[in-house]
Amino acid sequence: MGCTSSSPAAAASAAASAAEETDDEEDYGRGGFFYRTLLRRFQGDFDNYVQVRRDHAGGLTPREGGGHEHIHCSLVPVDASLVRGRLGDEDGRVAVEGEGANGEEEEEEDHDDDDDDEDEDSSSSISGDEIEGAAAPASDEVDHLLASERGGLPCLLPDDVLDRVFSHLDVHSYAAAALVSPHWRSFTRTEHVYRTVCRRAYLNQSKRKALHPHRFGGSYRTMLERRPRVRTGGGLYALKYAKVKKIQRDMWTEIPVGAILESVYYRYMYFHESGRVLYNLTASPPTEVLPRFARILAGTEEERDRGSGCVWGRYEVRKRDVTVWASHPWHDVRMELRIMDDDEAKSNHCGKNCGMAFVRHASSASGDFDEWTSRDLVEYEVPSEPFRYLPDRRL
Incomplete structure (x- = not known):
């Protein structure tokens, strides 16, 4: 000007x-x-x-x-x-x-x-x-x-009402809301807000229910930037596994010569900040699964009756290690993941806290995952591909 x-x-x-x-x-x-x-x-x-x-x-x-x-x-x-x-x-x-x-x-x-x-x-x-x-x-x-000019007509609401409305946003929506207007910034960029967000992001999912802000210079904002966490809400983690199988030919084989047999499946995990996780193993691509997860979270569809394979489980986070438990009607599943550091995430083209490596996968019909006492523990080979975070505003 x-x-x-x-x-x-x-x-x-x-x-x-x-x-x-x-x-x-x-x-x-x-x-x-x-x-x-x-x-x-x-x-x-x-x-x-x-x-x-x-x-x-x-x-x-x-x-x-x-x-x-x-x-x-x-x-x-x-x-x-x-x-x-x-x-x-x-x-x-x-x-x-x-x-x-x-x-x-x-x-x-x-x-x-x-x-x-x-x-x-x-x-x-x-x-x-x-x-x-x-x-x-x-x-x-x-x-x-x-x-x-200050962020829309919702800014005409009293501050206590706006504070209550912002408390229902997922953690990662605060960063986008802070860019709307200076008035909204007072609800998203203060130390009091960072303290509330850290409690939501860490206390429910961590194995040890403690924040320890002194390790980050007494700043909750620094804790939110540096401490590893699982992204909750606003999307899900997905892993695609593809494997080419060798065709065994015999007198009953009808597969033409030159054909390639490829096995493809996906694993999806939606983490909730309450410590629950929605898990699904399916051959459907993300374009079909994301709307299905949105309907489940909205409570408008009973996916179990439709045989979708979506089950609710629980998870815990300890430093960078993430443990997930899920129960199927025929057995229980335990998966161990690891949140990638900045170098690993960059090499795999993932953002911060947006990539998790698949470390271990086991199942047990009795639910006993102890290596010394369990008699039905089964270990599976894990893929080298990581779980990647797929953002979606419907979740």
């Missing part, structure tokens, strides 16, 4: 005189749409408003006419309380320099008696009811405009 050196009154007078030249122009003349929009949107003087209107009147584009569409003005951040305090108007009507309190442009002082009489007649013809009727919509427009 370029600041002008001319006074606001001189700039307003120049804009008014230029507007009189194009009174026949409905959009660009005095009192037209663009003129009213500029006066309503900005607090300041416009140094190139006349040039832009002349280019429009001549049918020239900014490149052809040498003008430009950018409006250089002296912008001043306007707050509702500041506007009402400066103007002394309880209705909150915004008056731009060069305008009167009733929204009409103030004419320069003229010593002609005839012009003075006409001005007095026109001003006396406006009743008090008309002024009040015009002030009410202006006040509502100012309130809605300020609310939209």
Whole structure:
């Protein structure tokens, strides 16, 4: 924005005189749409408003006419309380320099008696009811405009209500909400908020229910940035495993020569911050499973009756080690994962806390996973591919 050196009154007078030249122009003349929009949107003087209107009147584009569409003005951040305090108007009507309190442009002082009489007649013809009727919509427009600039109409809610609403967001939505407006930032970027988020992210999923902020310089924000954790909500972890099998040919084999037999399956894990995990082993791709998980979490579909294979389990996190338990009707499953560090995640093209290596996979019909006492413990070969986090706003 370029600041002008001319006074606001001189700039307003120049804009008014230029507007009189194009009174026949409905959009660009005095009192037209663009003129009213500029006066309503900005607090300041416009140094190139006349040039832009002349280019429009001549049918020239900014490149052809040498003008430009950018409006250089002296912008001043306007707050509702500041506007009402400066103007002394309880209705909150915004008056731009060069305008009167009733929204009409103030004419320069003229010593002609005839012009003075006409001005007095026109001003006396406006009743008090008309002024009040015009002030009410202006006040509502100012309130809605300020609310939209601060993050939308929800910002009109009381702070305690907004704090309660933000508490239902998943942990990773706070970063996006902090970029909406400075008003929302007070609910997402304070140490009190970081403390609440750390309690949600670590206490329920950690094996040892302790935060230890002193290990991170007493800052909960530093803890949230450096301490490993499982991403909860807003998506799920998925692993794709593909293996080419050798075809055993005999007299009953009907597979044509040259065909390739490939076995593909997926494992999906949706971690909830309460310590529960939704697990699924299926051959369906993510495009089919993500809507299914969304319906399960919304409680609109009984997937077990449909034979989807989705089961609820539990999980624990200890440093970077993640242990998952899930129960099927025929046996129990235990999987050990490891949250990748920054170097591993970068080499596997994963974000921070978005990749987990598959370390161990075992099952037991009795649910006993002790290596010394269990008699039905079965160990499985684990794939080298990691679990990757797939973000989805429906989850």
